[in-house]
Amino acid sequence: MGAPIRVLIAKPGLDGHDRGAITLAMGLRDEGMEVIYTGVRQSVDNIVRTCSQEDVDVLGLSLLSGGHNYYFPKILDLLKQNGLDHILVLAGGIIPDEDRQALKDKGIAEIFGPGSSISEIADFIRSHVKGGRP
Amino acid sequence: MNRDLEGLIADAYSGVESSLGRLMSLLENDESSVLPVLAGVPQRPGRSGKACRIGITGPPGSGKSTLIDRLIGVIRAQGLTVGVLCVDPSSPLTGGAVLGDRIRMERHYGDAGVFIRSMASRGSLGGVSRAVGAAVDLLDACGKDVVIVETVGVGQEGIEVTKLVDVTVLVLAPGWGDNLQSMKAGILEVADVVVINKADLGTGDLATVITEILALGQGKKKPLVVETQALNDVGIEELYGALERLREKRAASQDRAGGSRLLNNDGRDVVFRQPPS
Ligand SMILES: Nc1nc2c(ncn2[C@@H]2O[C@H](COP(=O)(O)OP(=O)(O)OP(=O)(O)O)[C@@H](O)[C@H]2O)c(=O)[nH]1
Ligand SMILES: [Mg+2]
Numbered sequence: 433m434g435a436p437i438r439v440l441i442a443k444p445g446l447d448g449h450d451r452g453a454i455t456l457a458m459g460l461r462d463e464g465m466e467v468i469y470t471g472v473r474q475s476v477d478n479i480v481r482t483c484s485q486e487d488v489d490v491l492g493l494s495l496l497s498g499g500h501n502y503y504f505p506k507i508l509d510l511l512k513q514n515g516l517d518h519i520l521v522l523a524g525g526i527i528p529d530e531d532r533q534a535l536k537d538k539g540i541a542e543i544f545g546p547g548s549s550i551s552e553i554a555d556f557i558r559s560h561v562k563g564g565r566p
Numbered sequence: 567m568n569r570d571l572e573g574l575i576a577d578a579y580s581g582v583e584s585s586l587g588r589l590m591s592l593l594e595n596d597e598s599s600v601l602p603v604l605a606g607v608p609q610r611p612g613r614s615g616k617a618c619r620i621g622i623t624g625p626p627g628s629g630k631s632t633l634i635d636r637l638i639g640v641i642r643a644q645g646l647t648v649g650v651l652c653v654d655p656s657s658p659l660t661g662g663a664v665l666g667d668r669i670r671m672e673r674h675y676g677d678a679g680v681f682i683r684s685m686a687s688r689g690s691l692g693g694v695s696r697a698v699g700a701a702v703d704l705l706d707a708c709g710k711d712v713v714i715v716e717t718v719g720v721g722q723e724g725i726e727v728t729k730l731v732d733v734t735v736l737v738l739a740p741g742w743g744d745n746l747q748s749m750k751a752g753i754l755e756v757a758d759v760v761v762i763n764k765a766d767l768g769t770g771d772l773a774t775v776i777t778e779i780l781a782l783g784q785g786k787k788k789p790l791v792v793e794t795q796a797l798n799d800v801g802i803e804e805l806y807g808a809l810e811r812l813r814e815k816r817a818a819s820q821d822r823a824g825g826s827r828l829l830n831n832d833g834r835d836v837v838f839r840q841p842p843s
Contacts, residue, residue, distance in 0.1 A: 435591075435594065435595035436656075436661055436662065436663075436688075438591075457664050458664060460662065461657060461660070461662035461663055461664045462657070462660055462662060463660065463662060464661045464662045465662050466656075466663045466665060466684075466686045467662070467663065467664050468665045468666075468668065468684050469664060469666055469669060470668060470669055470672065470675070471669045471672050474675070475675075475676070477676065478675040481583065481675065481676075482668075482675065484583040484584035484587050485586075485587050485681055485682055485683055486587060486683060486684060487584070487587035487588050487590065487591045514584055516584060
């Protein structure tokens, strides 16, 4: 019985809708994970800092309003600068097909569109979290 | 392994937050192998034992996190640094948890003087998880001037947090009067300060019940009763002032604050090391 996987769900950018993020948080809790939710409109710096303080295994980024090509690479870079590139970074929300590959190349592990189920996301997390918990 | 761990401790002492975050996970996940190394933390020369330790407990939704958010504001205005540990309940069915306290403190996210860590209770009863005692020591050793612990909402259970902190605050809100009467006797007495939060909603029933219950416990040490409106930032400086005075008194009388908290052998509880006489 390993320690629970820790997940941070963060919403960068300007949109203030967090229904989807909260549903995901509760769904992953029901899958046995410890989920930290930090609220809407988070800055890149604050998201990465929360990753440090909370020592999460997974960062789920939720973004509905566009801006993924701006925010996601910045977050990935800052994670790396802070020695946090072991964190599995997932993206959710509406991301156009033509942008997906570029984001994955930059280090987003997977992109889950609006139709994705919680169990699909949870299974992905369980099979990709590196090395398990200490 | 131990050399890695010592490196992490050194980094955490020098302010690397990801190292401090990782150490907290090790405390939560890997007690048996990390505790022997971390046992040195409560005696960091020149540093350990200095933090003012505040425990915040009380029923769900009474305003604990909002109150902590406001206390952080007062503490930071004095130029002091603060570490916060927020404990939320784990689901007994799945072991999962949503850790949502920190969202109430979001205006401090960018402040380098504030370190916030969320912890799930992981099956511990009593309002704090097993790692919390050691995590408090760690924040203290890392130089935080004030360490605040928010427990899971307390109902009938005893409040273990009192063993880990210098001063304990019980936060209640209007409408809780009836519940208070049915709570375990003594819940008020273990608190050093009882806060009637959400005083903007009227304090009538609650203030009356508190007065009645306290009147019954003759001779016992009575907690201070303070009214606040955390949401409106009312009464917070007064509360912090009261906490500081209580804590100073404790230190002067060598009551609790004089000794440091050590993990006992199985790492599951804390014991108090008596101050050297
Ligand atoms: N009217 C009023 N509402 C308040 C006050 N303080 C907090 N609240 C509200 O009470 C609700 C719960 O506040 P929290 O700070 O999350 O309470 P908590 O005790 O930390 O809750 P749990 O951690 O879930 O047990 C929120 O909606 C707050 O905005 C206050 O002084 N007056
Ligand atoms: Mg809370």
